[in-house]
Amino acid sequence: MTSSEIGTGRPRGRAPFLEQRTGFPETASPAVEPARVRQDAGLAPLAGNGLVRAADGRAYQLGRNENPFPPPASVINAIVRAAAEAHRYPDAPCEALSAELARRFGVSSDRIVVGGGSIALIHALLEATTEPGATVVYSWPSFDGYPLLADLAGFRSVRVPLAEDGHDFPALAAAVDEQTRLVLVCNPNNPTGEAASDDDLRRFLDSAPPTCPVLLDEAYCEYARDPGLGVRLLASYPNLIVARTFSKAYGLAGLRVGYLIADRSLISRVRRLVMPGSVNDVSQAAAIASLEAEAELLDRVRRTVTERERVRAALLALGFDVPPSETNFLWLPLGSRSQAFAATCAAAGINVRTYADEGVRVTIGAAQDNNVFLAAAEHHGWMRAARTLTP
Template sequence: MKWKEQILDLGAYQPGKSIEEVKKQYQLESIIKLASNENPYGCSPHVDEALKQMDSSFMLYPDGNASQLREATASHLGVDEKQLIFTNGTDELVQVISRAMLEPGKNTVMASPTFPQYKQAAIIEGAEVREVELVNGDHDLAEMLSAIDEDTAIVWVCSPNNPTGIYIPESEIRDFLRQVPSDVLVVLDEAYYEYVTDPYDSLSLIDTFPNLIITRTFSKIYGLASFRVGYGIASENIIQQLEPVRLPFNTNVLGQRAATTAITDQAFVEGCRKKNTAELEKYYTFCKDHQLDYFPSQGNFILIDFHLDGDEVTEFLLTKGLIVRSGKALGFPTSVRITVGQEEHNEQVRSAIKELITEKV
């Protein structure tokens, strides 16, 4: 078999342990999953009603244009329908963008650590990956600009950043965009945008910077991770160039219906954001009380530095029925990333952490 050379040593994405796997391994009945930044409050109740009332025939292909979802999303965002592209989660959108622009001889610039699929997709396309280390959990935009040259095709900016949760201020991102060459595509990944407590109108940047695409998802605050619906917002020209790379019928009937309904229920979104912010504050207080380092987060997760082996901390919490994400796989080997759950779940996590650090003292 003549495989691409660049994929021979490339590992597949390793998801965290499933609830059933942990139940079986540790002989536990109750498991709380706080590893993948899913919405602990589920999705809008209107989604359940909409799915129950579906009369579609599953023998037919879905709407390849995602017309109803496109109309609802454009209306909510205040953009033209032709400025949108819908994909099977933003994972696929990362792949579509990379496939459209990257090849051997080209390079792409990104922060490190950040969302790992940017790098994965670039390697598959045979492009050079240029990583710029975070500074205090934040993008070093000046160094990222320095890494750009005539062979740079894409720059990735994740805000709020995964796994640190740091949100880039508007003044900084505008200054950055002014200095990026106009033939370099900037991808502003806003998967956690709806969790930001005081967001700026990033969509307005598209009118000023035609080389910008913003990506968002229905997997996080909308609580629709299993339906796999993500989308991008950009100039009509960028969308037209990306569409031929997108697979036909890539978003399914159920996902389109669920997302169309979810985006109309902004009261649910606001409620989730407020609860997330309140629960994050409790984590901050706990960390300060127990001398634990952390990054203030604008996402629905918190990265805590235990100054211990991240896998060891994760394993201890697993024995308590708490699934979290070790920082080792995220570029922070002594840290753990914890999804902010419901109030009682967070209390259980903090109680277990207190037990752990008491044992280590």
């Protein structure tokens, strides 16, 4: 197999004219109504996850896996300096950031594409690999962006239920067939938090067809025990694509910067679908400054991990089932009790992410916000106990 064969389920000749000029595919994505797509995907409508407030107006955002720390002073200074040049067009291909990432990961910069958040790049990857009748395989529950983006790109989703302790890799491998054009592996997994090991991933990649691209979505890898896992595997698997983001550990969710690292032929196909200039110079400067401030940011990651373990221990002591997490959030597999638990949180102004009849995901925030959450969880436990005792 040559590297140019990877993910070439559809013969792609010359790109249509509009695509060549703008980087956008000429065929419009099917018109979809987001609420319908979410329902088709088995997800609660987004409206139910809007910001809730307690009666006294307090609100705690623990539903979006954001970093509770604002950017460090050096990053804010870089943002201000770049903003002073806002009358200039940006470095459209993000050459400076791509070069810096390439240097750090020891790959050539033509193996990296930077875009407006990893979600935009996952979308571009799906658009680059789709064809009529194509399927995309991923575990479920997993990142709720996957079914939406798969629908937009015209893929049929094949969802493989998670095993008790994470991805069911033998079942994922068995779900890959001749229609499969892409596999998405969220590691660590959102919303359940567990991370696959080096051995698990190698066994899976060894069993998957080498011509089928596999995306390893590492949005939360900095919070995991083995943050270098995906990049390490790239050397052995040319069909592997690693997605990373500056939104989580680097705390730049609002500035929209993510990147993919992969084989250069796949990267060049994705680049054609990424709008030039979609990452502006303010965002690029912030990302570069964040890499320079990495020691400070990784120290904050360590504090979040310590806080995560404190919150998990407190929840376990309250009698909740909470699987170990290698992310900045915890998963409570509450099943049919999820909505009631989320309602208790909402009454206290705490925003969590509810997966109807499956569970609730809570982001690790600042210690005082986590304490408000723990108080609500304890209150919920008391209320349940009181109801059980009521004759």
